[in-house]
Amino acid sequence: MKFVHDVKADVTADIVYMMCPMHLLKLDEMIKGLEKGQVLEILTDYDGALEDIPQWCKRTGNEFIGMDEDEDYYKFYVRKTVQ
Amino acid sequence: MRKCYFDHVATNPLHPDVLDAMMPYFKEEFGNPLSIYELGINARNAIENARTSVASLINAKPSTIVFTASGAEANNFAIRGIALAKQNQGKHVIVSKVEHHSVLNSARFLEKNGFAVTYLPVDRYGLVDLDVVKDSITKETILISITHASSEIGSIEPIKEIAAIAKEKNIILHSDAVATTGNIPVDVTELGVDLLSMAAHQFYGPKGAGALYVREGLRIVPLIYGGIQEGGRRAGTENVPAIVGMGKAAELAKNEMGKRMEHCRRLRDRIIESVLKIPNVYLTGHPADDLNKRLPHHASFVVEFIEGEAMLLMLSMRGIYAASGSACSSKALKSSPVLLSLGISSALAQGSIVFSLGMGNTDEDVDYFINEFPQIINKLREMSPFAKGWDEAGEGEKCYTG
Structure with a gap:
């Protein structure tokens, strides 16, 4: 896993405490609204996201920038690279 | 006689128009709202329309409404969900002594699980005193829950004033508005609450339908785990007819x-x-x-x-x-x-x-x-x-x- 700090995101999706697979649905939904090159930040406490989000990026061709941790949730950063 | x-x-009797609105969802429109074919989409659309009507009744955005099976569930969800989400910031909760059992017993559950709870006294009319609210707040306080009105004595609490106190101290405010929503004007923006509970059968809607308003951006731990119904915040296949009924009842309540x-x-x-x-x-x-x-x-x-x-x-x-x-x-x-x-x-x-x-x-x-x-x-x-x-x-x- 690639850890990053202080990534500047264009849009944040706060889905902390929301149930799986909201992280993937939100990812699909939010990325559609972004311009190519913009960065999406996803906040979630769901452990499965550690695998799911990098995999989603691989599958869709978007860039997985990396992740960061807060007190009780994860932060994932995805750059939209596919229109 | x-x-x-x-x-x-x-409880209230069902309004005839509410029953009419519900009937198709018992019969031909029986689909699961998560299904991707037409039956599912129709059910999904019906729920989203109901969400818009309920949101409109309390002057909120549709995305802030989480449907539940009752007002009691909404109260449990709010109190337990916020306490668990905020417990890293403090473990003190304030409720009043004139709350419904679904609030009081949720507070007792928290007490048994390591939280401290203050039960606010009331005056002879059943109203909480704003100075007592202020004095009860500690640096550990994360949540205040005060009913909008008690169904036992009918007194309407000064929620707007309590909201101002809570906001200043950065404390979440929940109000049990089961007795008021649909009966008197309830405006979440004007009241300044972060969460608000309601129940459809209190305004000529069906039993088995309630909702919790959760202010945008507020994190809450679910009460019922499972699928991604209600935006991943409340699992369980939706009670489509009841939700549709709640929507229709909200629309009628607003107009009448x-x-x-x-x-x-x-x-x-x-x-x-x-x-x-x-x-x-x-x-x-x-x-x-x-x-x-x-x-x-x-x-x-x-x-x-x-x-x-x-x-x-x-x-x-x-x-x-x-x-x-x-x-x-x-x-x-x-x-x-x-x-x-x-x-x-x-x-x-x-x-x-x-x-x-x-x-x-x-x-x-x-x-x-x-x-x-x-x-x-x-x-x-x-x-x-x-x-x-x-x-x-x-x-x-x-x-x-x-």
């Missing part, structure tokens, strides 16, 4: 609110005026003269020397249906904790009786009631060992002194 249903805080309030208030005032003519009977909750401080369809009393249950029984034999305090304490024959918290003595609290009106009630119902009720009280007092000689000392003051 005439039937007078004066127990609208227990003024008319409904005026209809009920007028009949309610006639009841209060006549009942207070009976000696040694006292109004509980806030006096009805201030419309902003008492539910317009609500009249509650304590009757000295006799028991609420006996009154209920005799009233029901004459076709008049009322309540004695909350449904739960009524069944358990307990003195209502809400009445005790107003400073009413345990003996007097036994004589509690609540009349709550609705659109089905008429002036003729009230005429009938006005004729029957004093007779019932006289009859019961004749039988009561506590009433011996009560009328020799003259009429009591029309206000309990605590």
